[in-house]
Amino acid sequence: MSKLSPLMEQYYREKKQYPDALLLFRVGDFYETFAEDAVVVARDLNIVLTSRQKDDEGNKIPLAGIPYHLAGIPYHALDAYLARLIRAGHKVAICDQVEDPKLAHGLVKREITRVVTPGTIIEPAMLDEASNNFLAALVREEGMEGTEKTGRLGLALVDVSTGEFLTTEIDERSLGAELAKFRPAECIASFAPACECSRLQILDQAVFSRESASDALQSRYGEGWMDRLNLGDRPLSLRACGAILSYLHSTHFDALGHLRDVRHYSGSQFMVLDDVTLRNLEIIRNIRDRSRRGTLLEFLSRTRTAMGSRTLSRWIQMPLLSLDAIERRLSAVEELVNDPLLRESLAEELKGSADLERLMSRVSCGSASPKEMVVLRLSLARLPALQAILEKAGSTYLSDLRLRLSPCPEVVALLERSIADDPPSHLREGGVVKEGYHEEIDQLRSLLRDGRGWISALESKERDRSGIRSLKIAYNNVFGYYLEVSRANLHLVPPDYIRKQTLANAERFITPELKEMETRVLSAQERSVSLEQEIFASVRSTVAGYSLPIQERAAAMAELDVLAAGSNGRAGCAGSPGGSCLRERPGPAGVQPGGQNLPAGSTASRSG
Structure with missing residues (x-):
């Protein structure tokens, strides 16, 4: 019986660390699964399961007498497939290539970089933006x-x-x-x-x-x-x-x-609301399908941000018992109800704000993309406007929130200087770092622009020199840059052309001059991408150092969003006698006047 291949030995060595998890094993552009894991993954993701009894040399594969199963997913689609595996109840270990395959001597080094469980998710596509994931x-x-x-x-x-x-x-x-x-x-x-x-x-x-x-x-x-x-x-x-x-x-x-x-x-x-109460009163989820449809949360949900949605859900599930704290909230809501300009200005400024809490988590974990960094900058740039809107606020709560919403000029300035306004989604595409931020990046880009322009000029020059009007310079990953000449024009090819490849209807050539420029262009391109990755990682790491201050501001924005949403829901009371809402004063233990026994800390009201 033949031995396991070095790749499979590496696979089982990593698998042994987390035998209870599905192991996604990075091989080239795919995350592969093998043996029993492959069967499970193929079934739950509805993808093709491949089975082999023998290796490429015809030797029987020693996997305890079972066929050699494998199933893979493209690396760029990991998040989508990972979400489905987690929803199916699996624990997933991700084994990545931790060295550049081009620089590897022999087998590429791989390590488990993360184990994903339902409680350790940070990917936005896998989370409900209106709920915490504890x-x-x-x-x-x-x-x-x-x-x-x-x-x-x-x-x-x-x-x-x-x-x-x-x-x-x-x-x-x-x-x-x-x-x-x-x-x-x-x-x-x-x-x-x-x-x-x-x-x-x-x-x-x-x-x-x-x-x-x-x-x-x-x-x-x-x-x-x-x-x-x-x-x-x-x-x-x-x-x-x-x-x-x-x-x-x-x-x-x-x-x-x-x-x-x-x-x-x-x-x-807080008032005790057990599971039976939450379910029977359909406060967060309805009894029928456990969705939010028809619940108190859906009725009250007028928040503009994902952070506000989570805060509202928590406030509803955990009503306050302290009369002072209840009065503090209600005073803020009352001021917003009676000041439509303040209320609408806050709502407009909050609309479109990013989920700063979850975005900063991704920044700290080193997984935020260039576009997410731009969204972070734009959201932090709203802080001065929010402070200005609250400048004349009279209630204690709104005044406290104004102090907590102090700007982050250092972070905004760094992102403004370093990250392009409309960067690509992925670092490997280049163009992430803004012009003027890093001298070497600017020089490399200039070389790339000049090099491509030179190649275009060379194409025109060679057409004139050879008299071949259909001659073209093209590029592929195998041969790099080459000159392509149709068979009908081969008799016009200059003697210094070096034949590289023969096709059915054409032949491809290179020249020393073309190869020299190719080396310069490709070297500059590779260095540019590598340097951009380093610069972006450095900027992201610097911003991660501001995680806690930014999250404090995010919490303040979330609370302000809930207060504004609550006042918007009550603004319709302005047509009542006296032109304002009837504000109920909570009595002991949250018992409301008029016989209503409502959760203390709610912002319920009756129109006149």
């Missing part, structure tokens, strides 16, 4: 593991697509209601909770130990993390937060600079 970690208090008793739990939630990081400590009996608020896409724990958890993964208890958690938190937040994050007297939260960071590290999700500081919340701050 990963949850559950920790039981010491001595309760392995028992059926109920006790205290530590719960940590992180949305790697927005950078939000939350934690709380609760009674185990409250877990179902807590998970219903956030609807995590994936949960990790060392035990099986009594309530239903989406995509639960049972991990080794060591992942949730205090020592492991402390190491993970120190690695992310540095010295003094315990005091800064207020985790010293919250041991269950500490372990849950550390476990979630360790899990992200295990999936090769190491670019965590966009994660905000851990925010503690308490169930006593």
Whole structure:
């Protein structure tokens, strides 16, 4: 029986690291899957499954007696196919080529660069822009593991697509209601909770130990993390937060600079809306098909941004209990209702803003495209206008939001100088870096323009010299630049032409002069693309250093969007007697006057 080929040995070496995941193995322009993985991928993606019993030399392929299955997808279509695999419930490991195949000596080096699970998605096409995509970690208090008793739990939630990081400590009996608020896409724990958890993964208890958690938190937040994050007297939260960071590290999700500081919340701050209440009242999803159609969220959803949509959903699911906080929101909404110019100006400025939270996550992870960087610049450029609109705002909340929306001139200026206004979608196409930003790039582009112009001039010159009016200079990846002469004109070919290829109706030639210029042009093109990639990566890395300040401004924009949307929904009350809405004053425990028992913190109103 023959041995595995070096490529397949490399494949199984990487596959051994994540046996429970489908391995997408980059080979040239495709991500290939083999053996059992190929069968699953072909079935779930509805693509062709190829089976072979023997290799190219006729030797039987030793795969435990089963045929050699393979199925592949184009590398440029990865996101679309990856989304389908995740929706089908799979965990997917991506193995990339980590060296240039042109420079490789022997087999190209490959490594697993990322493991994608439902809770670690950052690709926009795979996410619902109106909902968070939380990963949850559950920790039981010491001595309760392995028992059926109920006790205290530590719960940590992180949305790697927005950078939000939350934690709380609760009674185990409250877990179902807590998970219903956030609807995590994936949960990790060392035990099986009594309530239903989406995509639960049972991990080794060591992942949730205090020592492991402390190491993970120190690695992310540095010295003094315990005091800064207020985790010293919250041991269950500490372990849950550390476990979630360790899990992200295990999936090769190491670019965590966009994660905000851990925010503690308490169930006593919000009205308890358990899963049964949320379902029966059809607050977020309807009973029929679990969509938003006909729900309270759909009725109230007048936000202009994706960030605002997520904030509105969270506010509805977690109504406030603090009267001061409720009054603060309602005062802001009331001011916007009574000032149509302010309300419409804010709505117009917010319209079209990018999803800054998720965009900055992609910047931090090094996956933002050139076009996304331009969108980031245009969205940040709106901040001065938003501040100016709020300059005369009277309510405390709107005044606070104005301060939180301070501009980011350094980031806007850097992107304005460095990235072309209309760059291509992919770096490999070139033309991403703006003219004048980098001297060497400008020189290379000048050489490319001159070189192509020279080749065009050479074509005219050679036609005149040879008398062959149909002579043309063309290019392909095999021979580079060449002169093509039809068979009818071969007797006119100058003696210094060097024959390169014979076709049915023509022959192709080169000249030393043409090859010399080709070398210069192709070298400049290759260097230009490589240098642009370096420059773009450097600019993106610099912008990633501003992740937390930009995300703070994104959160302020989201809250402002919800307030503006809420006031827009109530503006129709202006035709009521007195010309304004009737603002209800919440009583104790959120009980409304007139016998309405509404969630405290809502902005419900009655027209006169």
